[in-house]
Amino acid sequence: MSDPRMPTLGAQHLPLRDQVLIALRTAIISGDYPPGQRLTEDRLAADFGVSRNPVREALRVAETEGFVVSLPRRGAVVASPSPTAISDIFAVRERIEPLAARLAAERAGEEGVAGLRDMLEQARAATDADDLARVAELNSALHLRILDLSGNPWLTSIATSLYLHVQWVFRLGAAQRAPHSWREHIVLVDAIESGDPDEAERCALTHVAAASRAAHTQAEEGESEPGGDQRPHA
C-alpha cells in the first residue's frame, strides 16, 4: 500500500460535488447546456450518474459564479450572458491585471520569474508545433500565474471567474489571437523581471486592451454568423 493509487477511488478522490461542478461548468461553457436551458436537479443527477445532493451543492456555487440563475421555487436555468458581457469583463480585466502586474513586479522572486520564463518557452514550442489549443491554455496559465505572483488572493479569485466567462462567451470561436499576443507577454514578463512596477502595469494594460479589442472584433464577427443555435431572446 505504499503506492497511493488514484484511478477511480484514489487517495484524494475529488469530492463528487466538485466533479459535478466541473462537469456542469464544462457543459455550460462548451454549450452542451445552452443559455435558458432548464436544469432539473433530477436530470442533472441522471446525466452525471449521481444523486441530487451533490448536484444541488454544485448548483449553488455555479449560481454564485454566475453560470446559472435559480428562480425561487422554480429550479435553475443556465444563465444568459448579457450582450455587454464582453465589455464588462474586459473593463474589469483592464483594471485588475495591470494592478497584478505591478504587484508581481514588486514581489515576484527569481523563482517566480523563472516559472514565467518557462511558460513562455513552452508557448514558443507549442507555437512552433502549431498546437493552438496548447497555446491558448498556456495563455490563461501565464495570466493566472502573474495574478498569483501578485500575492493578492482576491485578484486571482476574481480573474479566474472572469476567464471562465470569457471562455464561455467565446466557446465557438476557439483559437483567439494566440500567436500575436505572446510578443506582448514577453515584454510583460521582462518588465516584471526588471522590477519596474510602472512599466509592468503599463505593459499589462496595453496587453489587456489589445485583447479586449480583439475580443470585441471577434464578437462583432460572430454577431452576423448564421449559426444562431440558442439565445432565446435578442
Next chain:
Amino acid sequence: MSDPRMPTLGAQHLPLRDQVLIALRTAIISGDYPPGQRLTEDRLAADFGVSRNPVREALRVAETEGFVVSLPRRGAVVASPSPTAISDIFAVRERIEPLAARLAAERAGEEGVAGLRDMLEQARAATDADDLARVAELNSALHLRILDLSGNPWLTSIATSLYLHVQWVFRLGAAQRAPHSWREHIVLVDAIESGDPDEAERCALTHVAAASRAAHTQAEEGESEPGGDQRPHA
C-alpha cells in the same frame, strides 16, 4: 385565502439555505464564530435548528466567498483573514471603484443621481442625529448604488464580497471615519451628476485611498490592542 400569509416568513419564504448562509455570515463577521473555529455540519444544523443539507449548501457558498475553508475530508473551519487582507482588499477597491464611478458618470440617468442625492440627504440627517450605525450603513449603500449604476454586474458582485470582508476584519472597531467621508461622497456624486468620467474616477480614487489610509491606521491601532480574543497564530 386569497391573501398570502406572512406570519413567520412571508409569501416568498426565503429558502432555508439562504437563511442559514446569512446567519452563518453574520456569525462569522460578528465574531461569534472566531477564525479557526471548527464548523461541524451537525453543530451548525443544531445551532440553526435545521437539517444538515441546508447547512452544507450554505457552507459551499460561504467557502467560495472566502469565509470558510473546507479541508478535504476533515470538515470546515472559519477562515483566518490574512494579515495583508486590508491591503489586498483596498488595493482592489482602488481599482474597481474609480472604474465604477467613471461608468456611473457616463451612464447614470437623472433618477440614478436623484437616488444618490437622497442617500446623501439621509446620511446628513443621520449624522445630525448622531446615528453612527445608520451613517455607516448608508455609506456602504451609497457605494453599492454607485456600483450598480455603473451597469457592470461584475463590479457589484466583486465589491459586495469585498465589503463583507472589510466588515469582518473591522468587526471590533465599529464606527469608522464616517462623518469625514461624507464630504468626499458629496464631491463624488457631484462629479457623477456632471457626467464627467475623468473627474468622477479621480474623486472615487481619492475617496477610496483615504478610506484605505484610515483603515490601515485603524488596523495598526487594533494591532497593539490587548483584547486579543482570537487569532490563533501571529
Next chain:
DNA sequence: CGATTGTCTTTCGTATACAAAAGCGGCGGG
C-alpha cells in the same frame, strides 16, 4: 522508554424518502 499498530470514535459523503409549492391541463360555466 519509544515507536508502531490496531481499533475506535467522529465526521463527512452520498443516497433515499417524504412533504409542500408551483405549473399545467381539463372541465365546467358564462
Next chain:
DNA sequence: CCCGCCGCTTTTGTATACGAAAGACAATCG
C-alpha cells in the same frame, strides 16, 4: 367561444439514514 376553477403532475425543499474515511488514543512490542 372565452374565462375561471380545480384537479393532477412535476420539481423543489427538507429531513433522515447508512457507509466510508480520517484522526486519536491506547496497548503492545522491540
